[in-house]
Amino acid sequence: MQLVRGKYCIISLLIFVIAMLGGCQRQERQVSQDQVKFVIGVSQANLIEPWRIIMNEEIREEAAKHSDVRIVFTDAVQNSEKQVRDVGELLQQGIDLLIISPNDSVALTPVVAQAYKKIPVIVLDRAVEGYDYTLYIGPDNKSIGREAGKYISELLNKTGGNVVEIQGPSGVPSLQERSAGFREVIGKYANISIIDTIVADWQRDKAEDKMTELLDQYPKIDVVFAHSDYMALGAYKAAKKKGLTGIKFVGIDGFSGPNGGLQLVEDGVLQGTFTCLTGGREAIQYALDILNHEKGLPKKIIPRSNKITLANVLEYVKSTNEVKKNNPTSNRRIVLGFSQLGAESDWRRANSQSIKTAAREADIELIFLEGDQRQETQIRDIRSFIAQGVDVIAFSPVIESGWTEVLEEAKAAGIPVVLSDRAIKSNDASLYASFIGSDFVEEGRRAARWLVGQKKDTQQQNIVEIEGTFDSAPALDRKKGFAEIISNYPENRVIYSASGDFTEAGGQEIMKSALALYGNKIDVVYAHNDDMALGAIKAIEEYGLRPGKDILIVSVDATEAAFKAMLAGKLNCTVECTPLLGPQLMQAVKTLMMGRQLPMRIITSEGVFPAETARKDHVNRKY
Ligand code: GYE
Numbered sequence: 001m002q003l004v005r006g007k008y009c010i011i012s013l014l015i016f017v018i019a020m021l022g023g024c025q026r027q028e029r030q031v032s033q034d035q036v037k038f039v040i041g042v043s044q045a046n047l048i049e050p051w052r053i054i055m056n057e058e059i060r061e062e063a064a065k066h067s068d069v070r071i072v073f074t075d076a077v078q079n080s081e082k083q084v085r086d087v088g089e090l091l092q093q094g095i096d097l098l099i100i101s102p103n104d105s106v107a108l109t110p111v112v113a114q115a116y117k118k119i120p121v122i123v124l125d126r127a128v129e130g131y132d133y134t135l136y137i138g139p140d141n142k143s144i145g146r147e148a149g150k151y152i153s154e155l156l157n158k159t160g161g162n163v164v165e166i167q168g169p170s171g172v173p174s175l176q177e178r179s180a181g182f183r184e185v186i187g188k189y190a191n192i193s194i195i196d197t198i199v200a201d202w203q204r205d206k207a208e209d210k211m212t213e214l215l216d217q218y219p220k221i222d223v224v225f226a227h228s229d230y231m232a233l234g235a236y237k238a239a240k241k242k243g244l245t246g247i248k249f250v251g252i253d254g255f256s257g258p259n260g261g262l263q264l265v266e267d268g269v270l271q272g273t274f275t276c277l278t279g280g281r282e283a284i285q286y287a288l289d290i291l292n293h294e295k296g297l298p299k300k301i302i303p304r305s306n307k308i309t310l311a312n313v314l315e316y317v318k319s320t321n322e323v324k325k326n327n328p329t330s331n332r333r334i335v336l337g338f339s340q341l342g343a344e345s346d347w348r349r350a351n352s353q354s355i356k357t358a359a360r361e362a363d364i365e366l367i368f369l370e371g372d373q374r375q376e377t378q379i380r381d382i383r384s385f386i387a388q389g390v391d392v393i394a395f396s397p398v399i400e401s402g403w404t405e406v407l408e409e410a411k412a413a414g415i416p417v418v419l420s421d422r423a424i425k426s427n428d429a430s431l432y433a434s435f436i437g438s439d440f441v442e443e444g445r446r447a448a449r450w451l452v453g454q455k456k457d458t459q460q461q462n463i464v465e466i467e468g469t470f471d472s473a474p475a476l477d478r479k480k481g482f483a484e485i486i487s488n489y490p491e492n493r494v495i496y497s498a499s500g501d502f503t504e505a506g507g508q509e510i511m512k513s514a515l516a517l518y519g520n521k522i523d524v525v526y527a528h529n530d531d532m533a534l535g536a537i538k539a540i541e542e543y544g545l546r547p548g549k550d551i552l553i554v555s556v557d558a559t560e561a562a563f564k565a566m567l568a569g570k571l572n573c574t575v576e577c578t579p580l581l582g583p584q585l586m587q588a589v590k591t592l593m594m595g596r597q598l599p600m601r602i603i604t605s606e607g608v609f610p611a612e613t614a615r616k617d618h619v620n621r622k623y
Contacts, residue, residue: 037068038097038291040284041090045103045126046078049168049202050230051278054255055101055124058280066288080107087111091118097291099283101125105173120290124279126174131442135286137279137301140600141174143429144252144274144305145181151272151307152182152223152250153189160191161222164214166198166207166231178227178252195221200231207234215239221247229253229261229273236269252276254308256317265313277303282599296583299605300439304429304597319595333365334593336586337385338420339395342373344469344502345531346559350623351396351421351579358582364589373398373469373501379406386413392589394418399471400425407431416592420585422473434598436584438577438606440474444481446575446608447526447554451492454552454572458491461523464514465497466507466536468528474577475499478528478556495522500532507532511539520545527555530562530574537570548572548611558609559623566614576606579623 040063047053056073063071074090076083080103088111090098098115101124102108113132115121120134127136152163163186168175186192196214200207207226215221215238224239224247226232232251239247254261254275261273282301289297308316336359340352352370359366367390371377375398385393386409393415397403403424410417411431419435455461465482468475479497486492496514500506507527514522525540527533533555537547547553548570555562558576565571581604588598609617 035068036070038288039070039072039093039095040097040099040287041087041093041095042071042073043083043086043090043098043100044073044075045083045101047075048078051202051228051253051276052101055278055280058278059099059284062281062284069284069288076103078103080104083108084111087115091115095119097122097287099124099287102128105129120287122283122287122290124283131299134290135297135299135301137282137286137303139174139276139305140302141177142181144276145178145183146185147181147305147307147429148178148225148250148252148274149182149185151274152225153185153192155248155271156192156222157189159222160189162193162195162218162220163223163225164196164198164211164218164221164235165194166200166211166224166226166235168199168227168231169201170199175227182225198235200226200234202228202231204230204234204237207231208238209234211235211238212241215242215244223248223250223271225250227252229255229264229270230259232261232270232273233259233264250274254306256320262308262313262317265308265310266317268310272307272309275304275306275308279303296580297605298436298584298602300601300603301599302601302603304434304600306597319597333363334392334589335365335367335388335390336589337367337382337388337390337393338369339378339381339385339393340368340370341378341396341398341422342371344373345504345529345557346561346623347529347531347557347577347579348502350559351581354580354582354623355420355585356582358586361583362586362590364586371398375399375402379403382406382410386410386415389413390415392416392418392592394420394585394589396421397424397473398422398469400473400476401471404428404431418585418588418592418598420581421579424473429600433592434588434600434602436581436588436602437604438474439603440477440577441481441484443474443556443575443577443606444478444483445485446481447478447556447573448482448485448492450554450573450575450608450610451524451526451552452485452489455489455491461492462495462518462521463492463524463526464511464518464522464536465494466510466525466527466532467497467499468502468532470499470501472502474556475502475528482526492524494526500527500535502529502531504531504535504538507535508539509535511536512542515539515543515545519543520550522551525551525553525555527553529577530555530557530559530565530571533571533574534561534565537565558606558621560621563609563614563618563621566609566611567618569611571611573608573610575608578604578606 074086099122109128123136198210229251232249248271251273254273264270369381416433421437500510540547554573556575558574562574
């Protein structure tokens with residue numbers, strides 16, 4: 001890349017220092033510095049937690065597959081100030097990309113933002129605040145906690161019982177989320193009690209010692225739930241030493257290798273574990289995509305957590321070790337059934353086009369069925385895909401609820417399902433392989449942040465909110481995100497809101513009603529999509545007011561028509577929501593057909609476009 005001579009020298013020096021310190025020297029010595037194309041800096045929060053040691057190992061292993069990639073590791077030894085310095089030093093050394101797993105989200109946010117101004121940054125595990133990074137990969141700790149809670153309640157539901165929870169160091173957010181998810185579920189069962197909590201700082205021996213004390217204290221412990229397999233193993237050892245065999249141990253992580261959770265489940269030490277990927281391997285894979293300027297890369301990735309018990313451990317190990325050998329589609333084209341919800345907006349039309357083009361380019365046979373914004377139609381279409389035996393089903397669910405039955409049918413037929421663009425409401429994550437789409441809550445927040453940034457005084461602002469389709473994910477979430485920010489500014493009040501169903505005609509109608517009621521008292525329109533904003537613009541003009549001037553308008557999508565309206569001075573801001581999901585979807589379909597698992601959630605990368613910079617931004621728009 002843009003390696004300069006000085007940088008080579010510093011990097012060589014650094015590699016030398018690391019070699020002297022016994023770092024990853026073997027690999028570096030074999031390859032001459034001339035072959036180094038990319039240098040990736042890894043700033044690790046600490047190397048006390050086994051999970052982070054594994055993360056670094058994965059990074060090292062994955063990078064070793066590329067002879068032109070060098071990794072420089074730093075360890076912040078649990079100290080945020082040191083980590084800030086580490087990042088500064090890595091930047092000075094001229095790294096091409098930074099991977100950071102922050103010690104503390106708040107303390108590291110400024111330095112990550114600073115790094116991101118210069119180079120791509122991948123954040124792992126603990127998020128920083130805001131969106132000033134290239135990609136985030138991290139687990140959904142709350143849902144892991146909930147899944148563990150569900151499993152343990154199944155184990156104890158009939159008989160009832162006593163549970164001990166073993167946690168990492170107190171104050172760590174991931175831990176609080178896991179515990180909250182776990183307790184939320186367990187709290188529903190009157191006959192199950194969490195009788196004590198151990199804080200074992202992720203350490204096996206500490207878990208063992210503290211568990212030994214508890215075993216003396218409590219005559220009856222039925223299940224131990226530890227936030228890591230490693231701590232679960234410590235607790236197990238304590239029970240074993242006392243000759244107690246009736247206690248069940250459940251952990252989190254599910255690593256391979258000796259004493260990894262998978263082995264412990266196989267050996268019957270653990271009753272179950274919930275996998276929690278470190279993201280190390282994926283970070284390197286995405287780092288290379290980023291450095292090679294691949295297009296359509298996501299902003300956030302939430303890996304899937306799998307429940308592993310004796311019943312599926314061998315199958316799981318096999319599936320992670322080998323890519324399907326006798327892939328049934330290896331000699332023929334993959335068949336993808338896609339159920340599109342309709343053609344209600346410019347966004348939707350661009351989305352359909354993106355999917356069709358990407359399928360063609362990926363040589364995937366696409367059966368594309370377009371609905372009419374009605375759930376019945378989509379369910380019928382999905383059933384037809386099942387009947388035809390397609391390889392993968394993808395669909396954009398018009399509303400959030402009511403999909404369980406048809407998805408269970410797909411599951412029974414062994415056909416994986418990918419949610420595209422919109423989410424569903426379900427507490428069974430096994431019903432779909434992945435959800436690829438935007439963070440709609442954040443889009444709502446962005447619209448609100450833009451709005452509060454406009455005000456020069458604290459005069460009351462009367463807002464009309466034109467909502468999307470009732471019970472649809474983007475309508476629910478865009479409302480939620482907007483309200484979250486607005487609630488801190490009481491002078492902004494939503495005085496009227498109704499659904500315009502994401503269509504231009506719908507937006508026009510709602511705005512007409514709002515104007516009839518409130519007339520020139522309306523200061524702002526927040527529309528959940530551009531089409532409805534365009535409809536509102538018509539209604540405002542018909543009423544005799546000036547859209548964009550007498551009434552400010554902010555909407556979501558950033559379509560071509562929205563840019564034209566901004567250039568004409570009639571729309572004030574549009575928050576991006578990209579419909580160009582086709583390439584990511586085809587990538588996901590191919591990954592599935594190789595027998596690999598997809599992340600649970602793939603979140604697309606997007607921005608905000610105010611009218612002031614519309615002329616400049618317009619040049620790069622693709623839809
Ligand atoms: O914003 C709107 C469309 O689901 C994200 O649906 C999508 C939304 C999009 O009709 O224009």
